[in-house]
Amino acid sequence: MVPMSPAMTFTGQAISIKSRRETPRRSRKPFTIFACLKQESARNPAPAVSPLKERLLSGIDNLDRGLSIDPDADTMTPEEADVEDLIEELEDNYPPQVPTKDPRNSGSWRLKYTSSSITRYFGGVTGLQRLLPNASVGEIIQEIDSEGGKCMFSEKISFEVPIVGNEVCLDIRIEGRMRAASEERQLWEPESVKCGVFSWFADSWKTFRAFQVADITYLDDELRITRGQTGSVSVFQKALSDDDKVG
Structure with a gap:
C-alpha cells in the first residue's frame, strides 16, 4: 500500500532539524580564480x-x-575527511569550463555520495522510507535533460508488508524543471512526486532542497560533482546500463 502524501508530515519534521549548516568546504576557492x-x-x-x-x-x-x-555530527569522520580531500583535488585541478552547457552534463547519474544533512536526516531524496515498516533506500538516479530543461530523480524503496512479510519495492519519481542560472550553477524546480498511479505536488517537500541549487564543480564522461548553497557536496557517477535510466 502506498502511503498518503507526506508533505505536511515532512514539513513538521523539517522544522525540528537542528539549525546546523552543512559541513563547509575547506579552503573553498571561488570560480572567479579558476583561471589563476x-x-x-x-x-x-x-x-x-x-x-x-x-x-x-x-x-x-x-x-x-x-x-x-x-x-x-559536529565533525567529519576520517573517512569523510579523506573523501572531501579527494573531491577538492579534483575540483581544484580540473575545474570544468561552462559545465551547464556541456553535453556531458545530460544523462543518467547515480548518486554515490552526499554530505547534505537534510538528505542524511531523511535517509534519502524523498524520506518516504521513514513512513514504511523495515524500509530501505535502493539506488537513487538523477536524469538530466539540459537541452529540454528537465530533471528527474528516481528513488527505489523496499519495505516489508506487516504480518504477510512480503517485500514490496516502490519506484518513486520526482519530476521538475531545470535551468542554468550561470555558467556553473543549475537550478532545479521540483513539480511533482509520482509513485505508480499516485501523484503529489512537490512544492511543500522540504527534502528536495539539497538538490535544488547545484554548482557543477567537476564534470567528465564518468563523474559529476556538485555543491549546494551551504557547501554540501554530492558525487554522481554516470549510470551506463539501460536499467539505470529514468523514464
Missing part, C-alpha cells in the same frame, strides 16, 4: 585524474552514499 589556478597548475602539474577518481569512488563505497552518517 590553471596558470599555477602549469608550473605545478596536476595529479593524474584517473587515480584520483578511483581513490574517491573506493573511499565512497563504504559510506552508503553518506546516508548512514549522523546528520548532527
